[in-house]
Amino acid sequence: APSKDAGIGNAHTQMTEMQGLMRRFEGYLYDCTREICHYNECTLVLGKEQCTLQRNKLVACQAAMQRNMVAVTNACGKEHAKFTECMASSGPVNDAATQGNMCVSELSLFVDCAGRVMVARVDKGEAYAQ
Secondary structure: OOOOOHHHHHHHHHHHHHHEEEEEEEEHOOOOOOOHHHHHHHHHOOOOOOOOOHHHHHHHHHHHHHHHHHHHHHOOHHHHHHHHHHHHHHHOOOOOOOOOOOOOOHHHHHHHHHHHHHHHHHHOOOOOOO
16 A cells, blocks of 8 residues: 555645646736736836826736636636536545545646637737737
8 A cells, every 4th residue: 555655745746736737827828917016116106196007008918818818718618627627526635535636637638728729819919918
């Protein structure tokens, strides 16, 4: 029988894989961090009233991010549903018996699909703020 330590090592490896996949997914959608920083810096230095340009860029970025999420959700619904179903059926994360089943393969399929969608959106000029 596998040792408890082997299960913990496997869970750690899978958690690391999950985190990497989530970072990849977030990167595909573009997170507007730059626009948030520019708007915050402007409001701190000049005051909110003087930051219309930065605010408009942030709003446009957030709208593009939302459109990207809708496109990914629509195109990758089957993959997303399989990942969600896996997560719901795997039990609590702190349950040692289920830590080894962290749905890495299901998340990977969803993230791969999202990547394909976003490459197509970039190619068509649809991925970024207008």
